[in-house]
Amino acid sequence: MGTVLLIVGGVLVGGAWSLHKQGAPRVAVVIAGVLAVLATVGGLLWLLPGRG
Numbered sequence: 001m002g003t004v005l006l007i008v009g010g011v012l013v014g015g016a017w018s019l020h021k022q023g024a025p026r027v028a029v030v031i032a033g034v035l036a037v038l039a040t041v042g043g044l045l046w047l048l049p050g051r052g
Contacts, residue, residue, distance in 0.1 A: 005043030012036035 016032035 002043045002046030005039050005046060009036050009040035009043060012039060
């Protein structure tokens with residue numbers, strides 16, 4: 001699951017960058033960026049030892 005979250009985070013980072021380059025509204029870029037950060041942090045936390 002952690003790997004999946006990291007992949008989703010990477011896709012969202014790319015999406016946020018693409019939105020920014022296309023001149024999308026700032027709100028859309030910020031939302032994509034925040035979701036990317038949350039997915040990446042969630043993936044990293046999921047992979048930490050000591051769970052369970």
